[in-house]
Amino acid sequence: MREGAAEAAGYRRLVLALLLAPALLWLLLLIILPHLDLALLSLRERAGPGKYVSSLAQYRNFFREPLYWHVFARTAVLAALATALTLLVAFPVAWSIAKLARGRQRALLLLLCLIPFWVSETVRTLGWMILLRESGVLPALLARLGLTAQPVELLYHDATILVGLVYSSLLFMMVPLIGSLESLDNSLIEAAYDLGGKGWSILWHIIIPHAAPGITAGCIVVFMLTLGNYLTPTLLGGKNSLWFTEQIYTQFITRFNWEQGAAFGFLLLALSSAMVWLGLKLSRQSFGDVMRRV
Amino acid sequence: MIPGLPRSGWLRAATLLYVVAFFIFLFLPLAVVAVFAFNDAPYPAPPWRGFTLDWFLGNDSAGRVGLFHDAELLGSIWTSFVVALWVAALSVLVGTANALLIERARFRGKGALSMLMLTPLVIPGVILGISILAFASRVADLCSDLFGVEADILRPGLPLVVLGQFSYLAAIATLTIGARLKRFDRDLEDAALNLGASRAATLWHITLPYLGPALIGSAAIAFLMSFEDFNTTLMLVGSDTPLTIMMYGRMREGATPVLNAVSLFLMVASAALALLLMRRSRRADAA
Numbered sequence: 001m002r003e004g005a006a007e008a009a010g011y012r013r014l015v016l017a018l019l020l021a022p023a024l025l026w027l028l029l030l031i032i033l034p035h036l037d038l039a040l041l042s043l044r045e046r047a048g049p050g051k052y053v054s055s056l057a058q059y060r061n062f063f064r065e066p067l068y069w070h071v072f073a074r075t076a077v078l079a080a081l082a083t084a085l086t087l088l089v090a091f092p093v094a095w096s097i098a099k100l101a102r103g104r105q106r107a108l109l110l111l112l113c114l115i116p117f118w119v120s121e122t123v124r125t126l127g128w129m130i131l132l133r134e135s136g137v138l139p140a141l142l143a144r145l146g147l148t149a150q151p152v153e154l155l156y157h158d159a160t161i162l163v164g165l166v167y168s169s170l171l172f173m174m175v176p177l178i179g180s181l182e183s184l185d186n187s188l189i190e191a192a193y194d195l196g197g198k199g200w201s202i203l204w205h206i207i208i209p210h211a212a213p214g215i216t217a218g219c220i221v222v223f224m225l226t227l228g229n230y231l232t233p234t235l236l237g238g239k240n241s242l243w244f245t246e247q248i249y250t251q252f253i254t255r256f257n258w259e260q261g262a263a264f265g266f267l268l269l270a271l272s273s274a275m276v277w278l279g280l281k282l283s284r285q286s287f288g289d290v291m292r293r294v
Numbered sequence: 295m296i297p298g299l300p301r302s303g304w305l306r307a308a309t310l311l312y313v314v315a316f317f318i319f320l321f322l323p324l325a326v327v328a329v330f331a332f333n334d335a336p337y338p339a340p341p342w343r344g345f346t347l348d349w350f351l352g353n354d355s356a357g358r359v360g361l362f363h364d365a366e367l368l369g370s371i372w373t374s375f376v377v378a379l380w381v382a383a384l385s386v387l388v389g390t391a392n393a394l395l396i397e398r399a400r401f402r403g404k405g406a407l408s409m410l411m412l413t414p415l416v417i418p419g420v421i422l423g424i425s426i427l428a429f430a431s432r433v434a435d436l437c438s439d440l441f442g443v444e445a446d447i448l449r450p451g452l453p454l455v456v457l458g459q460f461s462y463l464a465a466i467a468t469l470t471i472g473a474r475l476k477r478f479d480r481d482l483e484d485a486a487l488n489l490g491a492s493r494a495a496t497l498w499h500i501t502l503p504y505l506g507p508a509l510i511g512s513a514a515i516a517f518l519m520s521f522e523d524f525n526t527t528l529m530l531v532g533s534d535t536p537l538t539i540m541m542y543g544r545m546r547e548g549a550t551p552v553l554n555a556v557s558l559f560l561m562v563a564s565a566a567l568a569l570l571l572m573r574r575s576r577r578a579d580a581a
Contacts, residue, residue, distance in 0.1 A: 015493075019395040022388040027410055030461040031417075034425035041428055093316050096309055109313075111572075116320050118564040120522035122541045123557040126338075127323025129545065130330055130554075135339040137326060170320070228418025231524050235545060245420045245525070252424050252529065262428065265421045276416050287409060 042262035058263035068247065068264075075244040076271060078158065079226040082165035086173045086222050087215065089166060094177035095207075099186070110178070117171040125235050128164055129155065132236075156238040164232040169225060173218040180214025181207075216283035223279075224272050244268055324561060331554035338551045349555040361555040370540040371556070373452065374521050377536055380456045381463055381520035382513045388460075389467025389512055390505070396468070397475045412469075414462040423529025426458050451532030458526040463519055467512040474508035475501075507574065514571050518564060 045055040062068045097109045116124065131137045132154035139151035154160060184207065192202045208215070233243035248268065251261030280287060330338040334346035336358075346353075352360030361367060396408045414422065427450065434448035447453045478501070486496040502509075524538045531539055537556070544553055 016395075016399050016401060019391050019399055020401075022391045023395060023407065023411065026388055026461070026464055027407075030426060030457060031410075031414055031422075034422075034429035037429040037432055038421075038425040089316070092309070092312055096313050100309065112317060113320070114568075115565065116324055118518065118568045119324060119557075119561050120538055120564075121524060122522070122538045122545070123327055123560055124323050126541070126545060126553060126557055127325075127327040130326050130338050131323060133339075135337070137340055140340045167319070167323070224416055224418065228420055228525060230420060230528065231542065235542070245418070248420055248424065249528065252427070258428060261424060265424050268418060269421050272418055273416065288412060 038262045038265060041259055042266050044259055046259065058260050059267075061260060062263060062267060071242045071247055072244050072267060072271075074242055075227065078161065078165070079223055082162055082169065082226045083219050083223045085162060086166045086169045087219060090170055090173040090177055090218070094174050094181055097174075098178045098181035099184075113171060113174050121168055121231050124168065125164065125232055128160075128167070128236060132160060155236060156240050158237070158240075161233050161237045161241060161243075164236040165226050165229065168229070168232055169222040172221045172225060176214040176217040176221075177211065178214075180211040180217075184210045212283055213285055213289075216279050216285060220276050220279040223275050227268065227272050227275075327554050327557045328561065330551055331558045333551060336550060337548070338554050349551040358550070359552060361552055361559065364552055367537075367540065367552065367556055370535050370537045373534050374536040374538070377452055377456055377459070378517045378520040381459045382517040384456070384460045385463045385467040385516040386471075386509055386513045388464045389471045390509065392464070392468040393472040393475045393505075396472055411465055414465045417462070419462070419523070419525030420529060422461055423458050423526040426454065426461065426526075427529050430454055430457075449532065450530055452534050454530040454532075455527050455536065458530045459520045459523050462526070463516045466519070467516055470512040470515065471505060471508045474505055478504055510574065511571060514567060518567065521564075 042058050043054055043056065044052045045057040047053045062072075093113075097106055097113075101109055129136070132139070134151050134153040134155075136151075136154070139148070139154055142148045143151045188206055188210075189202060192206050197205070228245060230243070230245045230249070233241040234246055237243065244264070245268070248261050248264045251257045251264060276287075327338075331349055332345050332347070333342060334344040334348065348356065348358045348360055350360045350362060352358055352363040392411060396404065396411075430448040434445040437443045437445040437448075482500055482504075483496050486500050487493070491499070522538060524542065527536055527539060528542075535543075537560075541549075541553060541556070
């Protein structure tokens with residue numbers, strides 16, 4: 001009998017080991033060790049051919065060279081702006097889908113929101129380029145309507161980058177927003193209305209507090225994805241995009257300066273993680289809940 | 295609709311107008327891409343010069359290479375396809391093991407481990423890419439220094455692209471499969487065990503079939519997201535170029551409508567895949 005119990009315990013341990021192995025290999029070899037390595041890389045400096053000394057030079061370069069931290073700050077500000085705009089654009093539609101549409105209509109609208117995001121970002125960006133470039137559809141239309149004397153270049157502006165970023169982020173805002181708005185009990189809004197509440201005060205005191213978890217989840221994910229985006233800013237912004245991920249690419253791949261690129265990578269990761277942490281703190285949510293919401 | 299609320303006519307009209315404008319905004323870029331795949335002009339730009347299939351079939355007399363004759367582009371579709379198959383298979387395999395581990399096993403540090411499994415989702419793809427690139431190169435350098443072995447598999451190329459995409463898609467697979475496993479009625483497993491089935495047989499005949507829809511769903515998601523991945527792939531790519539990277543390169547140079555043709559192909563393919571999946575999942579929910 002005791003032998004059987006020992007055997008069962010051994011068997012259980014074997015199963016546990018077999019189940020743990022893939023997870024540990026995945027996290028250790030592809031996430032933890034590479035990031036530790038990247039940290040070490042960012043903390044050293046080339047002293048001669050094949051010789052390295054540990055130093056903070058890479059981070060010092062970042063603060064000393066105005067171009068570097070300007071691009072960093074610019075990326076952060078534009079990403080925050082894009083996140084706020086995405087929330088503003090998505091909220092009324094999320095509200096319409098969650099509260100105004102019914103049954104089949106709601107399912108259809110939700111499906112319509114999803115469809116563009118099954119297609120790759122490359123294709124969607126190609127669409128924007130065809131629409132916005134000087135020889136493109138919208139400039140031709142504006143000229144035809146007499147709003148501009150000749151076709152104007154609509155690509156390569158900051159506003160263009162923002163449009164592209166908002167566009168590619170919409171779904172990640174819509175899904176958590178709809179989820180949190182659907183769970184809002186209609187009778188709460190009716191009660192507020194019966195008690196004399198006006199539209200704005202109901203929005204501010206009832207709807208937004210209730211939707212806060214969804215709003216935070218959406219904002220965290222959108223900010224993070226926008227900050228790390230490469231394709232949209234470089235294609236829609238062209239040489240003027242000055243996006244930080246592009247700096248990382250330049251250091252790593254073009255200049256082969258891995259130490260500097262690693263430091264940039266860590267700075268971007270730090271900003272991204274700080275915003276995620278702040279969002280969670282402000283809304284008093286756990287990381288796991290937010291990730292499951294999206 | 296909230297019944298107890300009076301709604302003025304203009305508010306209703308404004309809402310409707312806004313929603314319509316929103317969906318136009320959503321679909322305009324895709325519509326434009328599709329339409330200009332058929333324009334009889336050397337660049338995807340107005341004006342409309344008539345309908346043509348040149349950008350699919352090619353036209354030697356006009357010097358146009360269509361999608362079906364563009365070996366480079368077709369090759370990159372194939373590359374993406376192979377990479378996506380690998381990523382989907384690996385993600386589902388590891389995702390299933392992870393889901394069983396988190397939902398079933400008991401061990402110390404489980405909470406921390408399940409949190410750690412979500413972190414790849416909040417690391418920007420570019421950084422996943424460079425960290426894996428740097429680490430793989432270090433290991434490859436060590437191999438050649440210590441053993442004199444050239445570990446080409448760890449240099450930029452498709453194996454690293456697969457690993458890079460897998461590093462975050464495994465987290466999504468874990469979430470999807472774990473969510474379904476959480477809803478599973480464990481009495482079914484107990485019943486099978488009570489009736490004398492072995493643990494392995496129970497897993498194979500009861501638990502995995504139940505997980506089926508989640509396995510297929512997460513495989514499809516991993517496949518699609520791998521096919522479309524740009525950020526991580528950009529950092530790890532070698533001489534074989536997946537489709538997104540190839541398209542990006544051509545878009546910077548100012549490409550011909552053959553890119554519209556390949557985009558239209560992608561739209562149709564991904565829509566078909568997604569619709570098929572949704573029908574399946576609806577049937578699974580009904581069952």
